[in-house]
Amino acid sequence: MTASTTPHGPIYDRVALVGIGLIGSSIARAVRRGRLAKHVACWTRRPETRDTTRKLGIVDSVHDTLAEAVKDADLVMLCAPIGANADIAQAMAAHLKPGATISDVGSVKQAVIRDVGPHVPEGVHFIPGHPVAGTEHSGPESGFAELFERRWCILTPPPGTDQASVDRLTKFWQAMGSKVEIMDAQHHDRVLAITSHLPHLIAYTIVGTVTDLEDHLRREAADAGTMIERAEIVKFSAGGFRDFTRIAASDPIMWRDIFLNNREAVLEMMGRLSEDLAALQRAIRWGEGEKLEAWFRRTREIRRGVLDAGQAGTFAATEPEKK
Amino acid sequence: MTASTTPHGPIYDRVALVGIGLIGSSIARAVRRGRLAKHVACWTRRPETRDTTRKLGIVDSVHDTLAEAVKDADLVMLCAPIGANADIAQAMAAHLKPGATISDVGSVKQAVIRDVGPHVPEGVHFIPGHPVAGTEHSGPESGFAELFERRWCILTPPPGTDQASVDRLTKFWQAMGSKVEIMDAQHHDRVLAITSHLPHLIAYTIVGTVTDLEDHLRREAADAGTMIERAEIVKFSAGGFRDFTRIAASDPIMWRDIFLNNREAVLEMMGRLSEDLAALQRAIRWGEGEKLEAWFRRTREIRRGVLDAGQAGTFAATEPEKK
Numbered sequence: 001m002t003a004s005t006t007p008h009g010p011i012y013d014r015v016a017l018v019g020i021g022l023i024g025s026s027i028a029r030a031v032r033r034g035r036l037a038k039h040v041a042c043w044t045r046r047p048e049t050r051d052t053t054r055k056l057g058i059v060d061s062v063h064d065t066l067a068e069a070v071k072d073a074d075l076v077m078l079c080a081p082i083g084a085n086a087d088i089a090q091a092m093a094a095h096l097k098p099g100a101t102i103s104d105v106g107s108v109k110q111a112v113i114r115d116v117g118p119h120v121p122e123g124v125h126f127i128p129g130h131p132v133a134g135t136e137h138s139g140p141e142s143g144f145a146e147l148f149e150r151r152w153c154i155l156t157p158p159p160g161t162d163q164a165s166v167d168r169l170t171k172f173w174q175a176m177g178s179k180v181e182i183m184d185a186q187h188h189d190r191v192l193a194i195t196s197h198l199p200h201l202i203a204y205t206i207v208g209t210v211t212d213l214e215d216h217l218r219r220e221a222a223d224a225g226t227m228i229e230r231a232e233i234v235k236f237s238a239g240g241f242r243d244f245t246r247i248a249a250s251d252p253i254m255w256r257d258i259f260l261n262n263r264e265a266v267l268e269m270m271g272r273l274s275e276d277l278a279a280l281q282r283a284i285r286w287g288e289g290e291k292l293e294a295w296f297r298r299t300r301e302i303r304r305g306v307l308d309a310g311q312a313g314t315f316a317a318t319e320p321e322k323k
Numbered sequence: 324m325t326a327s328t329t330p331h332g333p334i335y336d337r338v339a340l341v342g343i344g345l346i347g348s349s350i351a352r353a354v355r356r357g358r359l360a361k362h363v364a365c366w367t368r369r370p371e372t373r374d375t376t377r378k379l380g381i382v383d384s385v386h387d388t389l390a391e392a393v394k395d396a397d398l399v400m401l402c403a404p405i406g407a408n409a410d411i412a413q414a415m416a417a418h419l420k421p422g423a424t425i426s427d428v429g430s431v432k433q434a435v436i437r438d439v440g441p442h443v444p445e446g447v448h449f450i451p452g453h454p455v456a457g458t459e460h461s462g463p464e465s466g467f468a469e470l471f472e473r474r475w476c477i478l479t480p481p482p483g484t485d486q487a488s489v490d491r492l493t494k495f496w497q498a499m500g501s502k503v504e505i506m507d508a509q510h511h512d513r514v515l516a517i518t519s520h521l522p523h524l525i526a527y528t529i530v531g532t533v534t535d536l537e538d539h540l541r542r543e544a545a546d547a548g549t550m551i552e553r554a555e556i557v558k559f560s561a562g563g564f565r566d567f568t569r570i571a572a573s574d575p576i577m578w579r580d581i582f583l584n585n586r587e588a589v590l591e592m593m594g595r596l597s598e599d600l601a602a603l604q605r606a607i608r609w610g611e612g613e614k615l616e617a618w619f620r621r622t623r624e625i626r627r628g629v630l631d632a633g634q635a636g637t638f639a640a641t642e643p644e645k646k
Contacts, residue, residue, distance in 0.1 A: 083612075132559055136626070152558065152559055154559070187551075190551055191551055191555055191556065191559055192559065194533050194536065194551070194556055194564065195533075195556050195559045195560045195563065195564040196559075196563045196564065197563075198529065198563075199529065199563030199564050199566070199567055200563050201600075201603060201607075202525055202529060202600070203563070203622075204603070204618060204619055204622050205596060205599050205600045205603055206521065206522065206525060206596055206599075207622040207625055207626075208599055208618055208621060208622050209592075209595050209596045209599045210517050210518075210625070211621060211622070211624075211625055212595075212599075213517065213592075213595060228510075228513055228514055228517070232514055233514065233517055233518050234625065235475065236455055236475055236477070236514055236515065236518045236519075237518045240518065240519045240520075240521075240522030240523050240526070240570055241517065241518040241519065241522050243522070243566045243569075243570065244522055245622075245625055245626040246566075246626065247563055247566065248619075248622040248623070248625075248626065249622070249623045249626035249627075250619075252616050252619035252620045252623065253616060255615075255619055256612050256615045256616040256619060257612075259607045259615055260607065260610055260612055260615070263607055263608065263610070266607060267604065267607060267608060269532075269536075270600075270604050270607075272532050272535075272536065273528060273529055273532045274597075274600065274601075274604075276528050276531055276532045276535075277524075277525075277528045277593075277597065277600075278597075280524060280527070280528055281590065281593050281597075284524075284582045284583065284586055284589060284590060284593075285586065285590060287583055287586070289406075289579050289580075289583055292578075292579045292582055292583070293575050293576060293579040295527060295531055296527055296571075296573075296575035296578055296579060297575045298531060298534060299526075299527050299530040299531050299534070299568075299571040299572070300571070300572045300575065301534075302530055302533070302534055302556075302557065302568055302571075303459070303530075303568040303569065303571065303572035304572075
């Protein structure tokens with residue numbers, strides 16, 4: 001991507017990162033690489049993570065208090081798990097610079113508006129955002145400057161948001177390599193419930209089911225034909241299960257918060273999925289081959305759409321497989 | 324892999340491939356590369372596929388009848404969808420060379436034994452097999468010689484099978500780069516039901532659910548907040564859904580046959596999964612964050628196991644992303 005390597009003047013004088021995991025630390029690295037801010041400040045809740053961040057040397061200053069970190073910042077980017085947003089927003093409100101922009105990177109947007117919105121002072125611009133990018137790794141060590149390249153970043157500014165501030169934030173994400181889309185928050189939450197939240201829930205479920213299965217069979221002292229060891233499942237996991245284990249290795253706190261904060265949309269999609277699963281289960285039980293084949297042919301088509309949209313195969317390129 | 328590039332003498336004089344899709348054509352290419360047979364013959368049901376195979380030039384002879392193809396073969400490898408095995412086994416029985424080995428590449432093993440076993444003539448050795456390798460692409464064009472490298476091939480010889488024949492087939496797969504494991508057929512079917520069949524069923528389901536959702540919302544003439552277009556789902560599919568679309572693009576006939584022929588194990592695993600899914604769904608509805616977090620922490624562990632077993636990340640390496 002030339003976008004991310006082209007020199008930019010700083011887009012913000014001072015950026016404050018609140019929380020610094022995979023996403024926050026990737027922003028820090030991308031900002032430094034592109035010289036997109038004169039200074040990147042950071043605060044995060046755990047002292048150990050502050051120490052790690054200092055050692056990594058990826059930001060200009062690590063602060064022990066939230067107030068110091070956000071002071072004078074032109075852009076405050078909330079990168080903590082979304083369940084922490086309400087407390088953070090309340091605690092930092094009095095310390096924000098007039099005219100500053102608050103944004104975030106949460107995977108759910110209506111809940112962020114609900115939690116942060118009431119604490120945004122007059123004259124501060126609140127523009128929720130969601131970079132649709134990630135790996136299953138977490139923590140400040142796991143970030144990398146290329147994470148956002150060629151990936152979508154969705155901004156969901158409430159109606160009436162200052163346009164100049166939206167444009168500036170758009171430019172910031174584009175300079176990190178992202179493609180930016182403006183969207184209604186409710187719509188965002190429904191789309192992501194399907195494309196991301198539901199697949200993660202399924203992956204978490206199936207990996208847990210498999211783990212339990214071994215324990216169950218062992219307790220039952222099953223015979224050699226039925227006994228299945230976890231080691232075996234892992235060994236022969238190439239045929240599909242491996243993809244699920246990667247998804248199900250994602251950050252537990254982040255995902256707990258996503259499900260709790262996008263409850264309605266996830267439960268609606270989950271309901272639809274359960275019905276379809278029951279229908280396919282029934283088709284297998286009754287040996288309805290034609291029904292199965294027709295279903296499987298149809299699902300092939302949407303893959304072609306994914307390839308045409310250029311989303312396939314890019315994850316592997318930005319995901320260094322770490323142990 | 325040095326195994327596959329080290330020169331071997333031919334392991335079989337004549338190999339016959341019955342059916343030539345992704346797996347069959349990959350065997351053809353791997354055999355030629357490693358000079359593992361003096362002659363590779365092929366028959367497949369559809370005349371068009373025979374023509375394609377002739378044009379590809381990946382086998383030594385393409386035959387218009389099954390009888391001609393298997394005549395004088397030392398190894399007959401069944402590579403057609405498993406639903407076709409019974410008819411094929413019956414049709415070729417009279418034409419097999421005494422002392423020949425019949426094997427196959429099906430993802431289900433008890434059903435293959437049920438369908439092929441009764442037709443195996445006295446003096447012919449039947450050794451079912453399953454290379455745990457694949458991509459979502461199908462047809463003879465999609466194969467490649469490296470498909471089996473560093474992947475498991477499971478052989479399930481019935482008790483009493485001629486050991487010299489098993490050893491020879493083992494050597495054949497090893498020469499194509501595979502690691503070979505001998506296993507009981509029932510056990511194979513249960514392990515693969517979890518590691519491969521269930522994940523595929525889930526992926527097929529969720530991709531179908533999503534496709535239907537758009538049609539449904541469109542018919543209901545939903546408002547802008549709730550309306551979701553398939554194009555949008557595809558666009559923002561980076562966060563999990565994309566992995567499912569790849570799995571759900573696998574060959575429809577092959578997978579129809581797998582589900583119909585491993586019914587019991589798949590339905591048992593499916594039942595366990597449904598219960599767990601309902602439990603997580605309930606935890607989301609009731610806002611039970613601790614329960615969700617505990618579940619998600621547990622699933623992280625099994626991923627470490629997958630990485631340690633060296634299965635992760637290898638699919639991408641052997642899967643050229645094609646349009």
